[in-house]
Structure formats: structure tokens, C-alpha cells
Amino acid sequence: MATSDSQLNSSSPTNDENDFKINKSVAHFAKELSNASYRSHKSASEVVFRTVASLKDVIMNDQWTTAKELIDLIHMNGDHLMEADPSETCTSNMIKRILHIIREEYIEDLESKTVEKDTSNSLKKTMTSERRTKDIDYSKIVPTLKTSIIDHINEFVTELETCKENIIQQAKQHLHANEIIMTLGYSKLVEDFLKKAAETRTFEVIVAAGVPLLEGHDMASNLSKANIQTTLISDAAIFAMMSRVNKVIIGTNAVMASGGLRAYTGSHTLALAANYYSIPVIVLVPLYKLCPMEKDAFEANNYFHKVMAPTQGIVNPDDASLADRCTIINPVFDYVPPELVTLFISDRGGNAPSYFYRYISELYHPADHNLNL
């Protein structure tokens, strides 16, 4: 089957999308991703690694000759992946990162002989390069493209592998002895971050349970197992407890281009309470969670909201008469505006929310920002 496809592709570069075949490893991963039981247990980093690995497989094993064809291929396979779990932003982020890598390598390979490389990515250059790349023709054949893309992706994978460790290593700079930290729900990253800090310092953690999934219970039990003094409170007590807290540390599902958060429900309440008492809110975010879309674009594409079934945590499923009579809303995510966030800790260090546009222009290509993936 693969051979017949390749012949088709090479003979007609303006191939219809339908003639491409979904890559095997992409299809396999998509199947798993769409599986309900897998989705409830996966972690974001795992999804990221597997997305990159399967897209790498597309680049290595599928037949393509020009960068344009490859971009189309990635689009199509990416669509298939997004189909599997449309609410997962990490998948779309990774697809866009890979597209960026392809574009970057293509231009670099094309111009490597003529243009002197300027590695510093100044604001001016970003602005001008954007205009320059707008009308680039990606259909020229560059023989070295495949190897350079693969090299770049390998580098990227190493970056992904180390990013979590990079964030955890910064724990000691941000946590001090005898502080009281508040967090919400469960985040593996926050857990590891606090555990790392606890190696050298003693401090206290207050965990808000996080209705409806009550993942805060796991968080509290894990932290107390690591000998951190932990207090579990209900979400309703967040404001009451806030006055004693020194820092709020939370994880997030995604960061918008503006620096706003798509975070677990209750995060907005938490951030507002912290703001009222002028307590710093620190958000731990690996850069793969950085999403080049604005909240509005997100909402237009319908991926921001994720409203779950009322029986998944809010009402007792046995209470049919209640469900029959009243409307019950169970959103999973809150939008936290950037002005409520004091500091992001990413794998590249601590940044204010206003700095994130820099990362966006560095990590993504403008043509891909609002791709409807």
C-alpha cells in the first residue's frame, strides 16, 4: 500500500488530501487517545511525547518530497489526532510546534548558503521575519530537509524531556522556610515541585479539594506521605484561609497567548482571593502547555469550555428527580485573566504573564496560530 501511495504523491504534487493515508502510529495513538479509559488516566506530558513521536514517524516514514507536502501531511494527521480528543490543547500545541520546526528548517536550509545566521531572536527580527515568511514558497525541493528536521525534532524531544526537571529545580528559589502555600486540586508538577522544596525546607501546604473531581484528596495524601505538613480544605473555605497564606502555587491546563489561564474550576476563585489579600499567585507551566490562540479564538472554536455531565461529581447519580427538574452545570475549566497571575515558572525560568507573547513568536509560526486543529 505504501508504495502505491508514494507513486501517487511523487507524480502529482498537488495531491488531494484524501489520497494520503493516515500514518499507522498516528492512527494507533489516536485510537488510544479516543479511548475513554485511557483519557481519564493519561498525563499531559505523556500525550505530548506520544504526539511528537507519532508525528516524527510521519516525517520519517511517510512519503513526501517538498515542505509543502509535508505540512499538508502533518495537517491531515494532526486533524486525525485532534479528532480523537478535541479538548486536549497539548496535542494541537505540539502539531503547531512541529509545523514551526518544518518551516524554520526549510527556510534555514534554503538560505543557509546566503544568509548569515543570527541566533538572537530580537523583537525587531520577529516582526520583520513575520512579514518575510508570509509569502514563502514551500514547494521547492530541499534534499537536506528531512535530516535537518529530524535533528531539530530530536533536540526538541530532549527539551521536552528535561522541561519538567528544569521547573522542579527552581523550587528552592521560590519557596522559603515556614511559609504557608495554598494549592488547588491535583497537579503532578505541583506535587513534585513541593516535594523538591521540602527536601531542604519545612513549610506548610493547604490543599483546596477541587470540586467536582476532588483530586485535591490525592494531592493532600501524597504530600503528607512525603512528610509535608498538609491541610485539606473545601473550595468554599479558600477565601477564609487565604489571609494566612504566603503563596499560591497552581498548575494549569493551558496558557493562552495573553498569559491568561485555562485552569481547573475554582482557580479563578483562588486567584481572586489571592489578589484581594495581595498574595502572589505562581503558576507552574511547561512550555508545551503554551497555546498560541487567544481566548476568543478558543471560544469560537469551542474548545475552551468543557462542560461535563452533572453526575460526574456534582449531583448524586441516583437522584433522578433532581436531575429531571433543574439545570445543573458542571464546567471543568476556569479562565483566569493574566492580571491575576504574578509569575509563571516555565522550563526557561520565571516570567511575568506579559512576557509570553515573546515565547509565542519564538515557538510558533504565525501562519499556524489559529489553525483550526
Added chain:
Amino acid sequence: MGTKSKGYEGQECLQALLIADNFNDNLSYANNIYPDALMPVVNTPMLEYALQTLCTSGVQEVFLYFSRQIDYVKSCLKPLKKQFGDWIKITPIFSDGCRTFGDAMRHIDTIGCIRNDFILLRGSAFTNADLKDLMNVHKAKKREDKNAAMTMVLKDFGNLKDTTLRHERHILYSNNNTKQVLQIIKHPPGNNNFHMPLQFFLSNQSVTIKSDAVDTHVYLCSQSVLSLFSDNFDFQTIEDFIRIILINEELYNTRIYWQPLLPTDFALPIQSWRAYRLLTKFILRRHGHPLAPDSRPKSLREYVFTNVLDMSYKHHSALLSNGASIGKDSIIGESSELGENSAVNTSVIGANCVIGKKVSLVNTLVFSGAKVGDSCVIKNSIIFENCTISAQTKLTNCIIMPNVMLNKIENYENTVLEIALNNQLSEKKLEDLEIYKILSTEISYAEKYDDFEDPHNDHCHSDTSSTRASTPTAILEDDDENFLSEVIESLHRGYQDKLECGPLIIEINCSRFAYDIPLNHVSYNVMKAILILPFLQNEKHLPCANIYRFYKMKKEEIMSITATEYFKSLKKILTYFKPILVNYIKPEIGQEDCLQAIEDFVYSNKKYIMPYLKNLLHLLYNDDVLSEQVILDWYEQEYKSDSPNAENTSDITESLEKIAIQLRKEITPFITWLQEAEEDSSDEDSS
């Protein structure tokens, strides 16, 4: 593409079977428009939800069985195949002649496409549960009990008494430990008296009774379900199947289990318009998440919230004019337009609809392509595809069938409007009960009708059994006679054509259910039939109906054979039918009935059997059909007059006692031999 190798990672291939039609008219009026599985709920066909669930559950292959409106189905299948083809292998099966669920299952069995345990879905099923997990439960059950045929999936909604779901609930009796289903019956509102057989409590350590179980129309089946359907051609529906299997559990030697859905999972089959409306509401309120607008399946992905608090949505291509409002639990379909100052409440509007200005829609379903003129007021109605309703029309409790054009300004109430054969508009009044069942959600109707609704449907299971039990004995004897005739017929044919005993046993069982014969009568009648058979040996052409009566009438004519000849052929027949005898007569009660049958037979046919009676008993004893204890007990007994179905014809009655004494005298040598043998063996034991 080898089908076996399709399962990736070497897992075994998980198959599902979806019977698209429900073979009933629960969704009256819509039944003739859409095949059940393609009935749109929230502008998405049921089939799409089902396929989505199957995909996310990791099912690898699904067979879709269609039996109506094949052309329409084929046109719908193509986009579905494109959408789901990458995730699941879809094989449609078309059969135009199939009229019942049972026929469909038998057809599937002959095709032989199901190779393992499979998930059986009805077209009406809606669920978001992980079917693979449920299948694993069934497989675990099968490891414990090899003969587990099916695991029913039931949803527990808690107390349904005062909810709209009260019409869908079942009463379930089950073994508390094994979750084996003992009985499941519909539990309609207003009927609170249930008869519970004492047997449940005698044979089970603890029994669970659930009064609010809702059948999800998802069944986890072993492959044997298909062959059970094939063997029993009288299984018409899955309810038949479940009921009969439960009644005759020991006979089929197969059991049905049940499994509750996880509390967080949702399921609701559309088995009525009421359930349809409820499901619409629940989907809009996201109880079926991830099967919900703006999430899955793909045709629902394109919808956006217009108001999260109201749970109202519109397709992103739908147009809302100035002042148009979408109220509670409503959704506007693809490319539809809602005119200025129109208001929509608890309504579903399909694709490509045009709703004019100042229109009010309340509790109404508008299917795709409908046009509603300005200033219409429509309440509690259903408007099917491509209807046109002119401005200022008022509709209350109406059903507008497809392609109807209402050109005049007129008000309709409680009416069905459709285009008759002569292209004229025909009107039909709706009855109150129908309005309640199909259109209205108002509680006032509920109080009026709940108590006596559907008496026919509701009690049919319990009623039939009770009437059976209380019918006068005359009918029972008639049934017995008919049953005996059928048994004779089966055995005669079996013996002539040299059929195997296994199918004959099944045949006898079928006759048994047809006439509702208790087990002890079966062994009695089978023995009797065998004793009669030698007389019929020479008759090549037997009448089809009621052989027993034929035998009684022509008795003298047939009995032209000598006693020796009779016993010779009887001996052959007995050896041939030994498996059947062992099957029915082995239990102790069966042996007593068998001896009773022999005794009764002696009374009426003294001259043939008396001389060889001891040989006959010896033969049965040697074949392990009769045990010596039973024979001895029987021998000790005096003549019994209350034998079942004894031939108490007048001429014999007086001499019966005499014959009984003669009979016992006749077999004394055998009995003595038996007793001696027993003493011998006990002597050996002691020494």
C-alpha cells in the same frame, strides 16, 4: 485485509452487533419516516451516538443490521463510514424481509460473522459508557459460569416515582451474590402489586429486588445467544428471549446476569416518545457527556453555547436575527435561521430551517428543512421534514407529517396533518391518551392516565402465567393430550428418519413450552409415547394433527401385532431413545412418573405388555433409567386412582384393581430377583 488480524497489538477482536430496527411502533408517526437507528435526536441520528461510543470503547468491528427503508439507510451510511471508518470496521447487513428481532438474530447466525462474545445493541440504545469495561465484566462472569449467555446492562436512576422516567422502569429480581437475573418485568406507574414466586427465595440465599432499573438496550452476549435464537424459532423479541430463558433456566442450562452501569455513566433508550423527549433534554443538559453538543460526535461538535446557564446551543452556521432568543434546553441546527424577535423554548430545530419573525416555539420538535412563517405560535408539536407553515398559524398539540404545506391561516389543535395518497391534506384528531404519550409533558395528563395506561402491555407476562395456572383442568388435559401427540409425532419421525436424540429433546422442549406442561407430565408423556410407538411402526402415513386421538380411534385396527412382535420393536425403540429417557426420567420424580405411565398403559393394553412387563422393567433397570429403590417403592404401593391423565374409561374401571393385583403378581419374580440382588450386594459390602 484479513479480518482476524485487524485487532491491533494481538488483542482479540471485539465485535458489536447493532440491530437498527426495533420492530415496534413505539415512536408512532416517526416509525415510517426514519429507521429507528437513524432517528435524529438533537439533530444527530442515534446511530452516530452508538458508533461514537463503540469507537471510544475500542470496539474493532461492528455489524449494522438494517431491515427497513434500505435506500434511505444506504444514503446515510456513506458519510458515517467516512467519519468512523478510520476507527472501526463497519459492515452493514441488509435484509428486506426481516420482521422481528428474532429473525434478525437467526439471520446473523446463518451468516456466521460473529466469532466470539459480542456486544448487542438495539437501534434505540444511547449510552456513553465504556463498553469494553462492561464486556470484561461479562467475560469474568463467563469464567465463573461457562453457560452465562448474556449480561444485561441496567441503569439505576434512583427513585423514579415522581419523574418522567417512571414509565421506563423495570422490576428486577436477582441473586444478590452472583447477580443472576431471576426475573425482570416492566414496572409501569400505577401498578404496585407484584407477584413473587416463593421459588426465588427457596433456591437463592439472598435476593435483590430493584424497582427502578432501566434497561439500557445494551446486552453483552456470548456467542451461544445466536444459536439459542436459531434453535428456538418462537423467540420473537429479546424480551421473549429473556423471559423464556429465565423461566426455563435449567432446561436450557444457561443463565442471564445483569450489571449496573457505573453511576457516572449515562444511558437511556428511546423506547417511547416520552423517552425521546427526555433523552433530548438529557443530552442538552450534558448528562451524556462526552456525547453532548460541542463535544462529540462530529455532527454535534459544531455547536456552540448561546447561554451556558440555559443549556441552549446553536450551530455556528445558524443565524440569529435581532431580538431572537433561544431559551432553555433548546438547540438550533446547521444553517437555520431564526427571525427577528422570535423565541424558542425547550425546542429542537433541525438543519436548514427558516423560522420567521415573532414566532413562538414551545416544546416543539422541528425536523430539518421546515419553514415556519411570521408570527406563528406553535406549542407541544412535532413538525417533520420539509414542512411549510404559513404566517400566523397557531398549532397546539399537533403532528405535521413530512412535506405538508399549510397555506391558509388556520388554527389547529390536537391534530395530525399529513398528505394522503391523493395529494390532499388529511386531518386526523389525536386522542387524549396519544397526546399525553407523544406530545405533552404536562403533569395534569399524568394523573389522569398513569393508573390505567397500557394495561395490555404492562401485565402481559405476569397475567399469562397466572391464567395458565388457574385454568380449569379440562383445558390442561387437552393440552396434555396435544403435547402427547406432538411427542409421539416427534419420536416417530425421529425413529423413522434415524435422527439424533439431541434435536429431538429440543423439539420436545419446544412443545412443552407451547403447551405449558409441568416437568413431571413431560416424563410421564414421553414414556407413554414410547410405549405407544410400536403400534405405529407399520403406519407410514400418520395424520399431522393429534396423533394420539388417531391412535385411540384406530386402536383395534392398528393393534394387529402380537405381544412378542410388540416387545421386540419396543426393545429396539427403547435402546434407540435411551438418551431421551435418561434426560427426562433420570431424576427420581421422573422415574415415578415413568412407572406410573407403564402402569397406566398396562391397564389399557393388558394383552400386549403384561407378559413382557418384567422384561421391560429389567431392561430399564439395566439401562440405569430406573433405580431399584424406586421400583421397589412402586411395587409396594397399592393401586392409585389419582394418576395423572389415567385412562379411566368405564369398561376398565371395575377391573382396574384386579389388573393391578395381576400386574404385581406378574412381576413378582423380577422383584424377588431385585431384592435378592440387593441383599447380595449388601452382604458383599458387609463382608
